[in-house]
Amino acid sequence: MIITDTHTHLYSDAFDQDRHDMINRAIEQGVSRFFIPAIDSEYTASMLQLEKDFPEHVFLMTGLHPTHVKDNYKDELKHIEDLLEKRSFYAIGEIGIDLYWDKSTLKIQQEAFNYQIKLAKKYKLPIVIHCRDAFDEVFEILESEKGDDLFGIFHCFTGSLEQAHKAISYNMKLGIGGVATFKNGKIDKFLNEIGLKHIVLETDAPYLAPTPYRGKRNESAYIVKVLEKLSYIYNRSEEDIADITTQNSKAVFKV
Structure with missing residues (x-):
């Protein structure tokens, strides 16, 4: 059984004491594909090191996280362009808009998001x-950029059924993680109305640990708890869920 974690911050400081052990625990559980989202240029070196340490398992993205869109965002975007000219990546991410922490940066968040979508298309x-x-x-x-050349993953999807269908209409898979296991997570109430072909698995480690680890440090091995929950929701075997969601990830990332 091959399990794919489509979103895990393995370079996080939270793993500094046991990073290799933590990754190997996940591999032992069958999690053999780790897709690593970027945050900003400060993490580039540690991401490249991860790839060097686990070349068979680690797949890198590049991008500027919306909460890190600051006054220097144009320099950060230039860093991303420089990286793309030098080597290949599997996605532009994670990118988007976050109004939970800071609404004052909305305009430049929108600009950075739009710019990075154009880079992805290029x-x-x-x-x-x-x-x-x-x-x-x-x-x-997404509406302004929609087309066959716009596709990807709506990471950590926590919206409504209507919003899920809208995301899917823009060629997005839904990234489903620990929230699906929460008592008040809500998405578990309608997920079975969304075809499995639209779903990929993720942890967002070290954040959003699934039940029964909620509130603790998340790690990629815990994706098996998400797999168990989706097996229950869809009334399919864990092997089926793992296989279908891994095939979905391959359709997105082309690897």
């Missing part, structure tokens, strides 16, 4: 979207 790459308290704003930009 390099024929998927995008991985971060959206927090900003569905309308994200959908507005």
